[in-house]
Amino acid sequence: MAVLDKALLSPAIKAAYNRVASGGRLYLSLVIIFVILLLVGIGSGIYALFIAGARHAYATYREIPVALLISTYVFFVVASTGICLVSSLGHVFGIKDFSPLAKRSVYLAIVTILSGFLVIGLEIEHPFRMALYNVISPNFSSNIWWMGTLYSLAVVFLTAEFIYLLREGRHKQAVIAGFLGVVTEVAANSNLGAVFAMMNGRPFWYGPYFPVYFVLSALITGCAFIIFFVFLAQKINRKAIDNATGRALESVGKLAVLLLAIMMVFTFWKIMTTSVGSPSAAAAMQALLTGPYAFNFWVLEISGGIIIPFILFLVSRQKNLTMMFAASVILIFSIFFTRLDMVVVGQIVPLYWELGVVEYSQLHRYMPSVAEILVVLGGVSFCALAFLLGEKIFDGFKK
Protein backbone atom coordinates (compact mmCIF):
# COMPACT_ATOMS: atom_id res chain seq x y z
CA MET A 1 0.00 0.00 0.00
CA ALA A 2 2.76 2.37 1.04
CA VAL A 3 4.70 1.53 -2.09
CA LEU A 4 1.60 2.23 -4.18
CA ASP A 5 1.09 5.55 -2.45
CA LYS A 6 4.71 6.42 -2.99
CA ALA A 7 4.48 5.51 -6.65
CA LEU A 8 1.38 7.71 -7.04
CA LEU A 9 2.70 10.48 -4.87
CA SER A 10 5.97 10.89 -6.61
CA PRO A 11 4.55 11.87 -10.01
CA ALA A 12 2.03 14.14 -8.26
CA ILE A 13 4.83 15.97 -6.45
CA LYS A 14 6.84 16.15 -9.64
CA ALA A 15 3.87 17.59 -11.52
CA ALA A 16 3.25 20.14 -8.76
CA TYR A 17 6.91 21.13 -8.81
CA ASN A 18 6.77 21.54 -12.57
CA ARG A 19 3.70 23.76 -12.31
CA VAL A 20 5.46 25.98 -9.76
CA ALA A 21 8.69 26.08 -11.80
CA SER A 22 6.83 26.99 -14.98
CA GLY A 23 4.81 29.73 -13.30
CA GLY A 24 6.54 32.48 -15.24
CA ARG A 25 9.06 35.14 -14.34
CA LEU A 26 6.69 37.39 -12.40
CA TYR A 27 5.26 34.47 -10.44
CA LEU A 28 8.68 33.14 -9.48
CA SER A 29 9.95 36.61 -8.62
CA LEU A 30 7.01 37.09 -6.27
CA VAL A 31 7.67 33.70 -4.70
CA ILE A 32 11.31 34.63 -4.07
CA ILE A 33 10.39 38.08 -2.68
CA PHE A 34 7.86 36.58 -0.29
CA VAL A 35 10.29 33.86 0.81
CA ILE A 36 12.86 36.56 1.64
CA LEU A 37 10.31 38.72 3.48
CA LEU A 38 9.06 35.70 5.38
CA LEU A 39 12.58 34.81 6.50
CA VAL A 40 13.31 38.43 7.43
CA GLY A 41 10.07 38.57 9.43
CA ILE A 42 10.80 35.34 11.30
CA GLY A 43 14.39 36.48 11.89
CA SER A 44 13.15 39.79 13.21
CA GLY A 45 10.74 38.09 15.60
CA ILE A 46 13.38 35.67 16.86
CA TYR A 47 15.81 38.54 17.35
CA ALA A 48 13.17 40.52 19.24
CA LEU A 49 12.12 37.69 21.54
CA PHE A 50 15.32 35.81 22.17
CA ILE A 51 18.18 38.26 21.61
CA ALA A 52 17.20 41.90 22.09
CA GLY A 53 14.12 41.32 24.25
CA ALA A 54 10.62 42.40 23.29
CA ARG A 55 10.88 45.48 25.52
CA HIS A 56 13.71 46.76 23.38
CA ALA A 57 12.67 45.58 19.92
CA TYR A 58 8.91 46.08 20.05
CA ALA A 59 7.20 49.40 20.69
CA THR A 60 4.72 48.00 23.19
CA TYR A 61 5.08 49.02 26.81
CA ARG A 62 3.42 48.70 30.18
CA GLU A 63 0.45 50.89 29.28
CA ILE A 64 0.06 49.51 25.73
CA PRO A 65 1.06 45.88 26.26
CA VAL A 66 -0.38 44.61 22.96
CA ALA A 67 -0.55 46.42 19.64
CA LEU A 68 0.37 45.83 16.00
CA LEU A 69 1.29 42.15 16.29
CA ILE A 70 -1.90 41.24 18.13
CA SER A 71 -4.00 43.32 15.73
CA THR A 72 -2.35 41.53 12.80
CA TYR A 73 -3.11 38.20 14.44
CA VAL A 74 -6.71 39.36 14.87
CA PHE A 75 -6.76 40.47 11.22
CA PHE A 76 -5.70 37.06 9.96
CA VAL A 77 -7.77 34.82 12.19
CA VAL A 78 -10.90 36.90 11.72
CA ALA A 79 -10.30 36.69 7.97
CA SER A 80 -10.04 32.92 8.33
CA THR A 81 -13.38 32.74 10.11
CA GLY A 82 -14.93 34.90 7.42
CA ILE A 83 -13.56 32.86 4.53
CA CYS A 84 -14.67 29.67 6.24
CA LEU A 85 -18.15 31.02 6.96
CA VAL A 86 -18.78 32.47 3.50
CA SER A 87 -17.54 29.38 1.68
CA SER A 88 -19.41 27.05 4.03
CA LEU A 89 -22.66 28.54 2.79
CA GLY A 90 -22.10 26.40 -0.30
CA HIS A 91 -20.39 23.19 0.66
CA VAL A 92 -21.72 22.79 4.20
CA PHE A 93 -25.10 24.50 4.17
CA GLY A 94 -26.01 23.65 0.59
CA ILE A 95 -26.47 27.10 -1.00
CA LYS A 96 -25.33 26.04 -4.43
CA ASP A 97 -24.22 29.46 -5.66
CA PHE A 98 -21.35 29.41 -3.17
CA SER A 99 -20.24 25.82 -3.86
CA PRO A 100 -17.49 26.50 -6.45
CA LEU A 101 -15.51 28.42 -3.84
CA ALA A 102 -15.08 25.49 -1.49
CA LYS A 103 -11.60 24.07 -2.04
CA ARG A 104 -9.68 27.32 -2.46
CA SER A 105 -11.57 28.89 0.46
CA VAL A 106 -10.87 26.05 2.85
CA TYR A 107 -7.21 26.22 1.86
CA LEU A 108 -7.17 30.00 2.39
CA ALA A 109 -8.91 29.63 5.75
CA ILE A 110 -6.12 27.32 6.90
CA VAL A 111 -3.42 29.60 5.47
CA THR A 112 -4.80 32.71 7.15
CA ILE A 113 -5.02 31.03 10.57
CA LEU A 114 -1.43 29.83 10.21
CA SER A 115 -0.35 33.35 9.20
CA GLY A 116 -1.97 34.62 12.39
CA PHE A 117 -0.29 31.91 14.45
CA LEU A 118 3.07 32.83 12.96
CA VAL A 119 2.66 36.47 13.99
CA ILE A 120 1.36 35.74 17.51
CA GLY A 121 4.07 33.13 17.95
CA LEU A 122 6.59 35.92 17.44
CA GLU A 123 4.69 38.25 19.78
CA ILE A 124 4.27 36.10 22.88
CA GLU A 125 7.34 36.15 25.10
CA HIS A 126 7.41 32.38 25.64
CA PRO A 127 5.83 30.52 22.71
CA PHE A 128 7.26 27.18 23.84
CA ARG A 129 5.83 27.54 27.34
CA MET A 130 2.51 28.35 25.68
CA ALA A 131 2.51 25.05 23.80
CA LEU A 132 3.11 23.17 27.05
CA TYR A 133 1.06 25.02 29.66
CA ASN A 134 -1.93 25.64 27.43
CA VAL A 135 -2.31 21.87 27.52
CA ILE A 136 -1.27 20.92 31.06
CA SER A 137 -2.50 24.02 32.92
CA PRO A 138 -5.57 25.29 31.08
CA ASN A 139 -7.74 28.06 32.48
CA PHE A 140 -11.28 27.37 31.32
CA SER A 141 -12.44 30.83 32.35
CA SER A 142 -9.93 32.45 30.01
CA ASN A 143 -11.25 33.62 26.65
CA ILE A 144 -7.70 33.63 25.33
CA TRP A 145 -7.35 29.95 26.20
CA TRP A 146 -10.62 29.12 24.44
CA MET A 147 -9.79 31.28 21.45
CA GLY A 148 -6.36 29.71 20.96
CA THR A 149 -7.60 26.19 21.52
CA LEU A 150 -10.60 26.57 19.22
CA TYR A 151 -8.53 28.10 16.42
CA SER A 152 -6.05 25.22 16.76
CA LEU A 153 -8.93 22.75 16.54
CA ALA A 154 -10.27 24.63 13.54
CA VAL A 155 -6.97 24.06 11.74
CA VAL A 156 -7.37 20.33 12.35
CA PHE A 157 -10.98 20.22 11.11
CA LEU A 158 -10.29 22.43 8.11
CA THR A 159 -7.25 20.38 7.12
CA ALA A 160 -9.36 17.22 7.32
CA GLU A 161 -12.05 18.90 5.25
CA PHE A 162 -9.52 20.01 2.67
CA ILE A 163 -8.10 16.52 2.34
CA TYR A 164 -11.60 15.06 1.93
CA LEU A 165 -12.46 17.71 -0.66
CA LEU A 166 -9.38 16.75 -2.67
CA ARG A 167 -10.41 13.11 -2.71
CA GLU A 168 -13.25 11.89 -4.84
CA GLY A 169 -16.24 10.32 -3.13
CA ARG A 170 -15.57 11.78 0.34
CA HIS A 171 -18.24 14.45 0.17
CA LYS A 172 -20.03 13.32 3.32
CA GLN A 173 -16.85 13.33 5.41
CA ALA A 174 -15.93 16.72 3.94
CA VAL A 175 -19.32 18.14 4.99
CA ILE A 176 -18.94 16.80 8.55
CA ALA A 177 -15.38 18.13 8.89
CA GLY A 178 -16.50 21.39 7.28
CA PHE A 179 -19.39 21.75 9.70
CA LEU A 180 -17.08 21.16 12.68
CA GLY A 181 -14.63 23.61 11.14
CA VAL A 182 -17.26 26.33 10.83
CA VAL A 183 -18.56 25.79 14.36
CA THR A 184 -15.07 25.97 15.90
CA GLU A 185 -14.14 28.96 13.73
CA VAL A 186 -17.20 30.95 14.80
CA ALA A 187 -16.76 29.97 18.45
CA ALA A 188 -13.08 30.93 18.30
CA ASN A 189 -13.90 34.20 16.57
CA SER A 190 -16.55 35.12 19.09
CA ASN A 191 -14.16 34.24 21.92
CA LEU A 192 -11.59 36.49 20.34
CA GLY A 193 -14.15 39.29 20.50
CA ALA A 194 -14.78 38.31 24.12
CA VAL A 195 -11.07 38.62 24.94
CA PHE A 196 -11.63 42.35 24.54
CA ALA A 197 -15.29 42.46 25.52
CA MET A 198 -14.70 40.89 28.91
CA MET A 199 -12.00 43.34 29.95
CA ASN A 200 -14.15 45.03 32.59
CA GLY A 201 -11.36 47.46 33.37
CA ARG A 202 -11.31 48.82 29.79
CA PRO A 203 -14.57 50.65 29.13
CA PHE A 204 -13.99 51.08 25.37
CA TRP A 205 -13.90 47.32 24.87
CA TYR A 206 -16.13 46.13 27.67
CA GLY A 207 -19.66 44.99 26.78
CA PRO A 208 -21.40 42.62 24.40
CA TYR A 209 -20.59 44.60 21.24
CA PHE A 210 -17.29 43.10 20.15
CA PRO A 211 -18.15 39.36 20.10
CA VAL A 212 -21.08 40.14 17.78
CA TYR A 213 -19.15 42.73 15.78
CA PHE A 214 -16.34 40.23 15.24
CA VAL A 215 -18.68 37.75 13.54
CA LEU A 216 -20.10 40.47 11.27
CA SER A 217 -16.67 41.87 10.50
CA ALA A 218 -15.38 38.34 9.84
CA LEU A 219 -18.07 37.81 7.20
CA ILE A 220 -17.16 41.07 5.47
CA THR A 221 -13.46 40.24 5.59
CA GLY A 222 -14.24 36.78 4.25
CA CYS A 223 -16.10 38.22 1.26
CA ALA A 224 -13.20 40.59 0.51
CA PHE A 225 -10.55 37.85 0.83
CA ILE A 226 -12.47 35.45 -1.41
CA ILE A 227 -12.99 38.01 -4.18
CA PHE A 228 -9.38 39.19 -3.85
CA PHE A 229 -7.82 35.75 -4.06
CA VAL A 230 -10.13 34.32 -6.73
CA PHE A 231 -9.40 37.35 -8.93
CA LEU A 232 -5.63 36.95 -8.44
CA ALA A 233 -5.88 33.19 -8.99
CA GLN A 234 -7.26 33.69 -12.48
CA LYS A 235 -4.27 35.89 -13.26
CA ILE A 236 -1.80 33.38 -11.87
CA ASN A 237 -3.40 30.46 -13.62
CA ARG A 238 -3.94 32.51 -16.78
CA LYS A 239 -7.47 31.24 -17.01
CA ALA A 240 -10.71 33.16 -17.20
CA ILE A 241 -13.14 32.60 -14.36
CA ASP A 242 -15.69 29.94 -15.26
CA ASN A 243 -19.39 30.69 -15.14
CA ALA A 244 -20.06 28.87 -11.90
CA THR A 245 -17.27 30.72 -10.08
CA GLY A 246 -18.46 33.99 -11.64
CA ARG A 247 -21.95 33.39 -10.24
CA ALA A 248 -20.44 32.53 -6.87
CA LEU A 249 -18.53 35.81 -6.81
CA GLU A 250 -21.71 37.64 -7.72
CA SER A 251 -23.38 36.10 -4.68
CA VAL A 252 -20.39 36.99 -2.50
CA GLY A 253 -20.62 40.58 -3.78
CA LYS A 254 -24.34 40.75 -2.93
CA LEU A 255 -23.64 39.37 0.52
CA ALA A 256 -20.91 41.98 1.00
CA VAL A 257 -23.33 44.81 0.16
CA LEU A 258 -25.81 43.57 2.75
CA LEU A 259 -23.13 43.06 5.40
CA LEU A 260 -21.56 46.48 4.81
CA ALA A 261 -24.98 48.08 5.22
CA ILE A 262 -25.38 46.29 8.55
CA MET A 263 -21.86 47.39 9.51
CA MET A 264 -22.90 51.01 8.98
CA VAL A 265 -25.66 50.56 11.55
CA PHE A 266 -23.27 48.81 13.95
CA THR A 267 -20.65 51.54 13.64
CA PHE A 268 -23.16 54.37 14.01
CA TRP A 269 -24.50 53.01 17.26
CA LYS A 270 -21.05 52.15 18.60
CA ILE A 271 -20.11 55.81 18.08
CA MET A 272 -23.30 57.06 19.68
CA THR A 273 -23.36 54.77 22.72
CA THR A 274 -19.66 55.10 23.47
CA SER A 275 -19.78 58.87 23.18
CA VAL A 276 -22.21 59.13 26.05
CA GLY A 277 -20.72 56.35 28.14
CA SER A 278 -18.01 56.41 30.75
CA PRO A 279 -15.50 59.28 30.42
CA SER A 280 -12.74 56.80 29.55
CA ALA A 281 -14.70 55.18 26.72
CA ALA A 282 -15.85 58.58 25.50
CA ALA A 283 -12.23 59.80 25.48
CA ALA A 284 -11.23 56.78 23.37
CA MET A 285 -14.06 57.46 20.95
CA GLN A 286 -13.07 61.11 20.83
CA ALA A 287 -9.54 60.07 19.89
CA LEU A 288 -11.06 58.24 16.94
CA LEU A 289 -13.51 60.92 15.91
CA THR A 290 -11.43 64.06 16.25
CA GLY A 291 -8.18 63.09 17.95
CA PRO A 292 -4.94 61.39 16.91
CA TYR A 293 -6.78 58.48 15.28
CA ALA A 294 -9.20 60.60 13.23
CA PHE A 295 -7.39 59.91 9.94
CA ASN A 296 -7.39 56.19 10.57
CA PHE A 297 -11.02 56.30 11.57
CA TRP A 298 -12.57 58.49 8.88
CA VAL A 299 -10.31 57.68 5.94
CA LEU A 300 -9.53 54.01 6.58
CA GLU A 301 -12.18 52.57 8.90
CA ILE A 302 -15.21 54.44 7.61
CA SER A 303 -14.38 55.41 4.02
CA GLY A 304 -12.09 52.53 3.05
CA GLY A 305 -13.57 49.94 5.36
CA ILE A 306 -17.26 50.59 4.68
CA ILE A 307 -18.42 53.36 2.36
CA ILE A 308 -16.15 53.15 -0.72
CA PRO A 309 -16.35 49.33 -0.99
CA PHE A 310 -20.11 49.55 -0.45
CA ILE A 311 -20.42 52.00 -3.36
CA LEU A 312 -18.06 49.99 -5.58
CA PHE A 313 -19.92 46.75 -4.91
CA LEU A 314 -23.20 48.49 -5.72
CA VAL A 315 -21.92 50.20 -8.87
CA SER A 316 -20.29 46.99 -10.11
CA ARG A 317 -23.73 45.36 -9.81
CA GLN A 318 -21.66 42.40 -8.68
CA LYS A 319 -20.71 41.68 -12.30
CA ASN A 320 -17.75 43.97 -12.92
CA LEU A 321 -15.05 41.80 -11.43
CA THR A 322 -12.28 44.39 -11.64
CA MET A 323 -14.37 46.86 -9.68
CA MET A 324 -15.20 44.19 -7.10
CA PHE A 325 -11.50 43.38 -6.88
CA ALA A 326 -10.72 47.07 -6.28
CA ALA A 327 -13.36 47.16 -3.56
CA SER A 328 -11.79 44.09 -1.95
CA VAL A 329 -8.28 45.56 -2.03
CA ILE A 330 -9.51 48.75 -0.36
CA LEU A 331 -11.50 46.72 2.16
CA ILE A 332 -8.62 44.42 3.12
CA PHE A 333 -6.18 47.31 3.46
CA SER A 334 -8.63 49.31 5.57
CA ILE A 335 -9.69 46.38 7.73
CA PHE A 336 -6.05 45.84 8.67
CA PHE A 337 -6.00 49.33 10.20
CA THR A 338 -9.47 48.90 11.68
CA ARG A 339 -8.06 46.01 13.70
CA LEU A 340 -5.06 48.08 14.76
CA ASP A 341 -7.32 50.92 15.86
CA MET A 342 -9.54 48.59 17.83
CA VAL A 343 -6.62 47.06 19.71
CA VAL A 344 -4.67 50.28 20.34
CA VAL A 345 -7.49 52.74 20.98
CA GLY A 346 -8.85 50.42 23.66
CA GLN A 347 -5.63 51.06 25.59
CA ILE A 348 -4.70 54.68 24.90
CA VAL A 349 -6.89 56.07 27.65
CA PRO A 350 -4.98 55.62 30.93
CA LEU A 351 -6.58 53.32 33.47
CA TYR A 352 -6.51 56.12 36.05
CA TRP A 353 -7.97 58.67 33.60
CA GLU A 354 -10.97 59.44 35.76
CA LEU A 355 -8.83 59.91 38.86
CA GLY A 356 -7.51 63.13 37.32
CA VAL A 357 -3.87 62.55 38.23
CA VAL A 358 -0.92 64.30 36.61
CA GLU A 359 0.82 61.10 35.51
CA TYR A 360 -2.17 59.89 33.55
CA SER A 361 -3.61 63.09 32.17
CA GLN A 362 -2.51 62.47 28.56
CA LEU A 363 -3.52 59.72 26.15
CA HIS A 364 -0.89 57.01 25.68
CA ARG A 365 0.83 56.88 22.31
CA TYR A 366 1.94 54.01 20.16
CA MET A 367 4.03 53.90 16.99
CA PRO A 368 5.13 50.47 15.76
CA SER A 369 8.81 49.60 15.72
CA VAL A 370 10.74 48.32 12.69
CA ALA A 371 10.89 44.84 14.23
CA GLU A 372 7.11 44.75 14.60
CA ILE A 373 6.57 45.91 11.02
CA LEU A 374 8.97 43.25 9.75
CA VAL A 375 7.14 40.52 11.66
CA VAL A 376 3.88 41.73 10.13
CA LEU A 377 5.45 41.64 6.67
CA GLY A 378 6.62 38.12 7.48
CA GLY A 379 3.06 37.09 8.31
CA VAL A 380 1.65 38.74 5.19
CA SER A 381 4.39 37.10 3.11
CA PHE A 382 3.58 33.69 4.55
CA CYS A 383 -0.04 34.18 3.50
CA ALA A 384 0.92 35.40 0.02
CA LEU A 385 3.48 32.64 -0.47
CA ALA A 386 1.11 29.91 0.64
CA PHE A 387 -1.51 31.28 -1.76
CA LEU A 388 0.92 31.43 -4.70
CA LEU A 389 2.26 27.96 -4.08
CA GLY A 390 -1.19 26.54 -3.33
CA GLU A 391 -2.54 27.71 -6.67
CA LYS A 392 0.14 25.75 -8.50
CA ILE A 393 0.46 22.74 -6.21
CA PHE A 394 -3.29 22.13 -6.22
CA ASP A 395 -3.54 23.15 -9.85
CA GLY A 396 -5.93 26.06 -9.44
CA PHE A 397 -8.17 24.01 -7.09
CA LYS A 398 -9.89 22.38 -10.04
CA LYS A 399 -12.79 20.05 -9.56
Added chain:
Amino acid sequence: MKDIFDHGENREKEIPEIPLDRERREFLKMGLVITGVLAGGGILSLVSNVKNAYALDAFRSGYPYKPHYAMVLRQDRCIDCKRCMDACVATNSVPDYGWRTMILKRKIPQSVDQIMEFIPILCNQCNNPPCVRTCPTRATYKDKIHGIVMMNNKKCIGCKSCMMACPYNARYYNEARKAIDKCDFCFETRLSRGLKNVACAEACPADVRVFGDLSDTAGRVFQMVHQLQKPVWVLREDVGAKPNIFYTKG
Protein backbone atom coordinates in the same frame (compact mmCIF):
# COMPACT_ATOMS: atom_id res chain seq x y z
CA MET B 1 -28.19 47.96 68.10
CA LYS B 2 -28.02 44.71 66.27
CA ASP B 3 -24.55 43.92 65.01
CA ILE B 4 -24.96 43.41 61.30
CA PHE B 5 -21.35 42.42 60.82
CA ASP B 6 -20.36 38.83 60.91
CA HIS B 7 -16.97 38.92 62.51
CA GLY B 8 -15.56 36.06 60.54
CA GLU B 9 -17.71 33.15 61.65
CA ASN B 10 -18.63 32.32 58.05
CA ARG B 11 -15.29 32.75 56.38
CA GLU B 12 -15.57 29.54 54.43
CA LYS B 13 -17.52 31.16 51.64
CA GLU B 14 -17.84 34.70 50.45
CA ILE B 15 -21.48 35.57 50.66
CA PRO B 16 -22.77 38.23 48.28
CA GLU B 17 -23.69 41.18 50.41
CA ILE B 18 -25.95 43.16 48.12
CA PRO B 19 -28.98 43.31 50.44
CA LEU B 20 -26.76 44.27 53.36
CA ASP B 21 -24.98 46.89 51.29
CA ARG B 22 -28.27 48.36 50.24
CA GLU B 23 -29.50 48.34 53.78
CA ARG B 24 -26.38 50.15 54.92
CA ARG B 25 -26.61 52.69 52.10
CA GLU B 26 -30.22 53.41 52.98
CA PHE B 27 -29.26 53.73 56.61
CA LEU B 28 -26.48 56.14 55.71
CA LYS B 29 -28.77 58.24 53.54
CA MET B 30 -31.35 58.34 56.27
CA GLY B 31 -28.75 59.45 58.78
CA LEU B 32 -27.61 62.22 56.50
CA VAL B 33 -31.15 63.43 55.97
CA ILE B 34 -31.89 63.41 59.69
CA THR B 35 -28.77 65.37 60.54
CA GLY B 36 -29.67 67.95 57.97
CA VAL B 37 -26.62 67.44 55.80
CA LEU B 38 -28.69 67.23 52.68
CA ALA B 39 -30.20 70.61 53.34
CA GLY B 40 -26.92 72.44 53.02
CA GLY B 41 -26.55 73.55 49.41
CA GLY B 42 -22.88 74.36 49.83
CA ILE B 43 -21.97 70.85 50.70
CA LEU B 44 -24.03 69.07 48.12
CA SER B 45 -20.87 67.94 46.43
CA LEU B 46 -19.77 66.34 49.68
CA VAL B 47 -23.05 64.49 49.88
CA SER B 48 -22.70 63.13 46.39
CA ASN B 49 -19.19 62.04 47.25
CA VAL B 50 -20.29 60.35 50.40
CA LYS B 51 -22.85 58.41 48.46
CA ASN B 52 -20.12 56.81 46.42
CA ALA B 53 -17.19 57.16 48.71
CA TYR B 54 -17.76 54.61 51.42
CA ALA B 55 -16.35 51.30 50.30
CA LEU B 56 -19.44 49.45 51.29
CA ASP B 57 -18.02 46.46 49.54
CA ALA B 58 -15.72 46.10 52.54
CA PHE B 59 -18.65 45.40 54.84
CA ARG B 60 -18.90 41.74 54.34
CA SER B 61 -20.26 39.24 56.74
CA GLY B 62 -17.11 37.23 56.25
CA TYR B 63 -13.84 37.18 54.45
CA PRO B 64 -12.90 34.25 52.28
CA TYR B 65 -9.25 34.13 53.33
CA LYS B 66 -7.44 33.75 56.61
CA PRO B 67 -5.45 35.89 56.94
CA HIS B 68 -7.31 38.12 54.48
CA TYR B 69 -4.48 40.48 53.62
CA ALA B 70 -5.47 44.04 52.80
CA MET B 71 -4.10 47.54 53.03
CA VAL B 72 -5.58 50.86 54.03
CA LEU B 73 -3.93 53.94 52.54
CA ARG B 74 -4.35 57.11 54.58
CA GLN B 75 -4.13 59.26 51.51
CA ASP B 76 -3.91 62.69 53.13
CA ARG B 77 -0.82 61.67 55.07
CA CYS B 78 1.25 60.89 51.99
CA ILE B 79 4.01 63.45 51.34
CA ASP B 80 5.42 61.79 48.21
CA CYS B 81 8.78 61.03 49.84
CA LYS B 82 8.87 57.80 47.81
CA ARG B 83 10.48 55.77 50.57
CA CYS B 84 7.82 53.15 50.01
CA MET B 85 8.87 52.87 46.37
CA ASP B 86 12.55 52.62 47.29
CA ALA B 87 11.84 49.95 49.89
CA CYS B 88 9.77 48.00 47.38
CA VAL B 89 12.53 48.17 44.76
CA ALA B 90 15.18 47.07 47.24
CA THR B 91 13.10 44.28 48.76
CA ASN B 92 11.65 42.81 45.61
CA SER B 93 14.46 43.50 43.09
CA VAL B 94 12.22 45.67 40.95
CA PRO B 95 14.11 46.85 37.84
CA ASP B 96 14.29 50.49 36.78
CA TYR B 97 11.84 49.92 33.92
CA GLY B 98 9.09 48.59 36.19
CA TRP B 99 7.29 49.33 39.40
CA ARG B 100 5.14 47.44 41.88
CA THR B 101 3.97 50.52 43.70
CA MET B 102 4.08 54.20 42.91
CA ILE B 103 2.63 57.52 44.03
CA LEU B 104 0.33 59.51 41.77
CA LYS B 105 -0.08 63.26 42.04
CA ARG B 106 -3.39 65.03 41.74
CA LYS B 107 -3.33 68.79 41.26
CA ILE B 108 -6.38 70.77 42.26
CA PRO B 109 -5.56 74.48 41.71
CA GLN B 110 -9.05 75.56 42.81
CA SER B 111 -8.55 74.07 46.26
CA VAL B 112 -8.52 76.54 49.15
CA ASP B 113 -5.92 74.65 51.15
CA GLN B 114 -3.37 72.34 49.56
CA ILE B 115 -3.34 72.21 45.77
CA MET B 116 -1.68 68.84 45.45
CA GLU B 117 -2.48 65.46 46.90
CA PHE B 118 -0.68 62.18 46.57
CA ILE B 119 -2.27 58.83 45.85
CA PRO B 120 -0.18 55.70 46.36
CA ILE B 121 -1.14 52.80 44.10
CA LEU B 122 -0.27 49.11 43.94
CA CYS B 123 -1.87 45.80 43.02
CA ASN B 124 -5.33 45.77 44.58
CA GLN B 125 -5.21 42.00 45.29
CA CYS B 126 -8.80 41.89 44.05
CA ASN B 127 -11.26 39.30 45.29
CA ASN B 128 -12.59 39.08 41.75
CA PRO B 129 -9.34 39.59 39.83
CA PRO B 130 -9.73 40.16 36.07
CA CYS B 131 -6.06 39.19 35.57
CA VAL B 132 -6.62 35.73 37.04
CA ARG B 133 -9.71 35.15 34.93
CA THR B 134 -7.95 36.04 31.71
CA CYS B 135 -4.63 34.21 32.19
CA PRO B 136 -4.73 31.23 29.79
CA THR B 137 -2.33 29.04 31.76
CA ARG B 138 -3.20 29.87 35.37
CA ALA B 139 0.23 31.43 35.77
CA THR B 140 -1.38 34.06 37.93
CA TYR B 141 -3.76 32.91 40.61
CA LYS B 142 -5.54 33.96 43.76
CA ASP B 143 -3.95 32.14 46.66
CA LYS B 144 -6.55 30.07 48.46
CA ILE B 145 -5.16 30.75 51.93
CA HIS B 146 -4.22 34.40 52.10
CA GLY B 147 -5.91 35.76 48.97
CA ILE B 148 -2.82 37.41 47.51
CA VAL B 149 -2.78 37.41 43.70
CA MET B 150 0.39 35.43 43.03
CA MET B 151 2.54 34.52 40.03
CA ASN B 152 3.83 31.11 39.04
CA ASN B 153 6.62 32.37 36.81
CA LYS B 154 7.34 29.16 34.98
CA LYS B 155 3.79 28.99 33.66
CA CYS B 156 3.77 32.58 32.37
CA ILE B 157 3.77 32.63 28.58
CA GLY B 158 4.16 36.41 28.38
CA CYS B 159 0.94 36.97 26.45
CA LYS B 160 0.38 40.11 28.57
CA SER B 161 -3.36 39.57 28.68
CA CYS B 162 -3.22 40.08 32.46
CA MET B 163 -1.65 43.49 31.83
CA MET B 164 -4.57 44.29 29.54
CA ALA B 165 -7.08 43.02 32.07
CA CYS B 166 -5.73 44.65 35.23
CA PRO B 167 -7.83 47.75 35.98
CA TYR B 168 -5.01 49.21 38.11
CA ASN B 169 -1.96 49.05 35.81
CA ALA B 170 -0.30 46.91 38.46
CA ARG B 171 1.63 44.55 36.17
CA TYR B 172 4.69 44.68 33.97
CA TYR B 173 6.91 42.15 32.21
CA ASN B 174 10.09 41.46 34.18
CA GLU B 175 12.97 40.33 31.96
CA ALA B 176 14.96 38.78 34.79
CA ARG B 177 12.04 36.73 36.05
CA LYS B 178 11.00 35.96 32.47
CA ALA B 179 7.43 36.53 33.59
CA ILE B 180 4.94 39.19 34.55
CA ASP B 181 5.81 40.79 37.86
CA LYS B 182 3.48 42.44 40.35
CA CYS B 183 3.09 43.29 44.00
CA ASP B 184 2.63 40.16 46.10
CA PHE B 185 2.43 42.04 49.41
CA CYS B 186 6.08 41.02 49.83
CA PHE B 187 4.95 37.42 50.25
CA GLU B 188 8.03 35.97 48.60
CA THR B 189 10.52 38.21 50.34
CA ARG B 190 8.96 38.86 53.75
CA LEU B 191 5.64 37.27 54.72
CA SER B 192 6.68 33.75 53.76
CA ARG B 193 9.77 34.25 55.95
CA GLY B 194 7.79 35.08 59.03
CA LEU B 195 7.80 38.88 58.82
CA LYS B 196 4.47 40.51 59.54
CA ASN B 197 4.61 43.74 57.60
CA VAL B 198 5.24 44.69 53.98
CA ALA B 199 8.33 46.69 53.01
CA CYS B 200 6.48 49.77 51.76
CA ALA B 201 4.38 50.11 54.91
CA GLU B 202 7.40 49.61 57.14
CA ALA B 203 9.38 52.28 55.27
CA CYS B 204 6.64 54.90 55.33
CA PRO B 205 7.50 57.66 57.83
CA ALA B 206 3.93 58.99 57.89
CA ASP B 207 2.16 55.68 58.55
CA VAL B 208 0.22 56.07 55.32
CA ARG B 209 0.14 52.39 54.55
CA VAL B 210 -1.57 50.17 57.08
CA PHE B 211 -1.19 46.53 56.19
CA GLY B 212 -2.88 43.64 57.90
CA ASP B 213 -5.56 41.03 58.12
CA LEU B 214 -8.97 42.41 57.17
CA SER B 215 -10.67 39.49 58.82
CA ASP B 216 -9.07 40.21 62.19
CA THR B 217 -11.73 42.22 63.97
CA ALA B 218 -9.23 43.58 66.45
CA GLY B 219 -6.72 44.57 63.78
CA ARG B 220 -6.07 48.09 62.54
CA VAL B 221 -7.15 47.35 58.99
CA PHE B 222 -10.52 46.01 60.08
CA GLN B 223 -11.05 48.88 62.47
CA MET B 224 -10.20 51.51 59.85
CA VAL B 225 -12.42 50.01 57.19
CA HIS B 226 -15.41 49.14 59.35
CA GLN B 227 -16.47 52.57 60.54
CA LEU B 228 -18.61 55.36 59.20
CA GLN B 229 -16.90 58.39 60.68
CA LYS B 230 -14.32 58.74 57.95
CA PRO B 231 -14.83 58.07 54.26
CA VAL B 232 -13.37 54.81 53.00
CA TRP B 233 -13.24 54.09 49.31
CA VAL B 234 -11.60 51.90 46.71
CA LEU B 235 -10.31 52.89 43.27
CA ARG B 236 -12.45 52.10 40.24
CA GLU B 237 -15.17 50.43 42.27
CA ASP B 238 -17.39 50.35 39.17
CA VAL B 239 -15.13 47.73 37.56
CA GLY B 240 -16.40 45.20 40.08
CA ALA B 241 -13.04 43.62 40.84
CA LYS B 242 -13.60 43.86 44.60
CA PRO B 243 -10.23 45.30 45.54
CA ASN B 244 -8.54 44.86 48.91
CA ILE B 245 -6.73 48.20 48.87
CA PHE B 246 -8.79 50.80 50.71
CA TYR B 247 -8.29 54.53 50.86
CA THR B 248 -9.25 56.89 53.61
CA LYS B 249 -8.69 60.46 54.77
CA GLY B 250 -8.88 62.37 57.96
